[in-house]
Amino acid sequence: MDKKKEMVFNLNNFLLAFSELLNTKRSTYISVSIALKLKFTPEKISDICSYSLAFLLGKDALNNFDFLDKNNLNDKEFLNICEFSQKLINNFDFSKNSLNQKQKCIEFVRNENFDENIKNTFLEISNKLSFWLDLENENEIVLFIYSNLNDFTKVLTFEEILKMSSQFHYYQNPQSEILKRASLIADFFEFEHKDKQIFLIASSLQNIGKLNISKTILEKKEALNEEEKEILKSYSYHTKRVLNSIMGFSDICNLSLKVQERLDGSGSFSLDAKDLSFKDRLLICLVIYSALREKKAYRNSFSHSKAIEIMKNESKNNKIDKSIVEIFDKLFN
Template sequence: MNKIINNRQKKVYEIICIVKLISLLLCGIIIFKNYFDSSNINGRSAIEFLDGPSIGTSVSVIAMIYAIWLIFSINKIDVKYIKIIHTIENFMFILIFTVLVISSGAHVSQYKILFLFIIITSTIQSGIKHGIIIACVASTIVLSIDLIYVPNVDINQYFENDLILCGIFIITSWLLGYYVKIEDEYAEGLSNLANIDGLTEIYNHRFFHDTLKEIIVQAEQSKLPVSLIIADIDYFKHYNDIHGHQKGDEVLKKIGYILKNNVRESDIVARYGGEEFSIILPDTDENDALVVAERIRAAVEMWKFEGEKDQPKGNITISVGVSTFPIKAKNEMELVNSADDALYRAKFFNKNRVETYYSVIEELKEDIEAEHIDLITSIKTLISVINAKDRYTYGHIERVVMFAKLLGNRLELTDEEKKTLKYGAYLHDIGKINISKEILNKKMTLNKDEWEILKQHPANGVELIESVESLKDIVPLILHHHERYDGTGYPMQLKEKSIPYLARVLTVVDSFDAMTSNRPYGIRKTYEDAILELKRCSGSQFDPGIAEIFIKVVEENKDKFDNLTLFSEK
């Protein structure tokens, strides 16, 4: 919708510029006509003291300058200079028309009507107020000429006649200005219909993305930060199931209201998805954005919603993710994805909290040789591609990293081992980049050929990172995280202690998340059922000692793991 309106404004602007150019050319023609018309003796007295050739030449030069400016300036003028340029333009045209009227007979000139050119164009450009001002200035000039050139008379016939002309000036500016005002209001109404979410009366998803692109471009030029907040209502499906969608809509409206009343006028509040909201914060760093996010979270928690006592935590709350350009993201899509990642972490850690974006890959860069930094950046891009192909992998990696940290602490690994496990958890599925989206998202059982292709992803992952010396300790985790304790896994059918220890650790947390997550080809398990599965497969698929300790980790962190299935439906 904005593109349509902007295109319309561009066309109107071009027409106005052409009209102004034509009016200047007419001025030049009129001046030359009057100067060389030997029959126009009575009007020559005015030309004599105004030097007709100079006037004609000046107008022609101005017209050419204006033409050149028109060609090179359309759509290239900074918005903050538009008003100044319009004022200078109007002054120039009024001056030229005034000189032309005086030089062509002053009070008897038939060219006073030329002032309508600038009255009409200025009204269309700047609105009714500006148009009436120009009309009043033009009327004052015309009437002043009548009084100056016909002084000391009882009845100034020229003055009386021009009063009608001046009335036409003012009426034209008022009527045209009023029409322009109606058109602008109509365009604004259409824009609101296209840009505003009908339920919450805040901006919609499409407007959010269009505006974010523009703000990021401006931020790149001004070198100022832009922060993004993405918020999601906790257990909203649960609320809708109990109270119905109409009551759920009321909750959405109220949260939209709360968000609008806790940000600045310059901030953009939008409905991002079903129960998700986003806020663009121009010229805002991460610390200030976190303050805003926490204020909003607290405001929602304190608000009294109807039926909120039926919620799992006794009230309606939101989880909030925050990210900032350019520190945490280099472009619009990275900013959205990183804020969404932060939101995921907030949902994971028991909800009703604010989290800022954190990526293992940024920490990984600190431990990589300088010559391989570009490769790590490329790996991050590859993981983003995988995420786009396979939505399951998107959340899976983050969860496995979190599980690995918890288990690593319980196993009392060394700091170096914890770091290796964390990086291995982050990169273990990178080899999926070579696997088609159709295989990754297939809902039916894979056939033999497809299964063989899928089994290649550990080796493919190793090929991507094996050139980086500082990642050599991660290679065994990527290559062997699908080995089984009984020797029936892949790719090398290693058995028991021959499987690298950290690879055995990764296998447990990777499998637990696979069991408790939405998968294209299987029904997810509750964490209780997943624990039973860990026990059942101890000694066959999993190292029994590691599985036993991880089961204790899960049971001790029940609050963190509980209701993960509710979030995965989001």
């Protein structure tokens, strides 16, 4: 393995990190349980786990992921199992199981127009009390998943990993240009290959924690109250929690989690200038600039000149690095 170009990577470890934010653990538990009962190969079980974990991103996005066998994405039974599992999650809250809900779920499966083989397999595995108890407990689901998957850890290039991480970014921000700008910055400062790729991956995931924030706050047109502001500020914490659980992502995590920090120590983690590297400061400024240039629910996008004006005022208040703002003014104009 060339550590300057590649890293060890496990797709299901990567996707499990995001599953709490996407709320896909329970649907994945159902999919994997059915796949095991149908005696899928270990490779196909691993792929159906990955597909279910990232199901909400959509098939087009999932075509960019490193499945063991891409042919599974065109396998009708494979896709039907994932769709079946997600439909159950959409209709029932398995975190609060009761006898009445179990009966309603089973009746729902019997009456809906599902594939007969999938339907009968589900009805068979749902006869076990442990099936329903596991569905209540997400920690048990994680243990179940890992205990039933073979280890298909492999070596991937940073570009291949960026291709996957960027799908989460565009899931949140379909019109975002932050990755384009991040690439321009890395080239301007002549980052080495590995440093550039880590900067790009961190840029793609720096606000993944916002998936943990209610859309009523993220898309609110009126001014946020103090409590809502505190909730919004917590997204960096959730970003840290997610990225810390991904094998080999420590450098990416350390860069991503600091985007709300400020030179005067007024950020989420109270880090100040001495704690922030040059790359930290670059990404902080990039996130601010990109946010100002994007249209929000409560305002239109700012022009380049207005965004730079706002950032220059922030630099005067010792929030961000003045020299970086000046470079952005020339680089993005």
